[in-house]
Amino acid sequence: MGILDGKTILVAGVTLDTSIAFSVARVAQEQGATVIVSNFGRAMSLTRRVIRKLDPEPVLLEVDVTNEEHLAGLADQLREHTDSLDGLVHSLAYANPETALGGKFLSTPWDDVAKALQVSAYSLTSLTMACKPVLANPASVVGLTFDATVSWPVYDWMGVSKSALESTSRYLARYLGPEGVRVNLVAAGPLETLAKKAIGGADEFNTVWGSRAPLGWDPRDPEPTARAVVALLSDFFPSTTGEMIHVDGGLHSTGS
Structure with missing residues (x-):
């Protein structure tokens, strides 16, 4: 018997089997959840291939968080596969590696900053609200961050976006708590994901x-992070919201 028995979870942002989102989907299934995954555009073909490694193979939905029509239709898409959604995992982030990362912070144009903020931070709200008509009470929303309480080399506008994500999660926790929705983040250490390789x-x-x-x-092992996400999706944290859980080997607690 798993800690997610009987729950249905949407994992947004599954692309490769090295992604945190893929590990979350796998561990959630191992813990009894029915998993639905999403991606969009050209990445859909990658997702379609990689989810064949999961058993059972999850339903794949196309959801572009910058597309208002996709967001408006998401609840109806979900209703085709489930009566209600118990959990949502936000594993979405983007910043233009040519202009917004790698030490280019002082010269990044606003259009690229705006895109990074929309996809990496605002989408936690837009995706959650798109799912809200089918969210159960209680439900759990979990996002992924790279601790943005300090600045990091080369992380630049993604670091700013993660700061915005962290604040967004606290406000969502404030406003959605009365409806039984918990909102938390997991701050992972550096992992060898597609996103990291782009920086x-x-x-x-x-x-x-x-x-x-x-x-x-171990930057090649996303499972500790995935387990933390799954724990927050479960009923084991019924009174925890607006929190950021570090899964980073303890580095956040150390000085220089």
């Missing part, structure tokens, strides 16, 4: 974590 110079994070994380850190 020039991001390998520097591995050096930092390798030397400073008290518990050590």
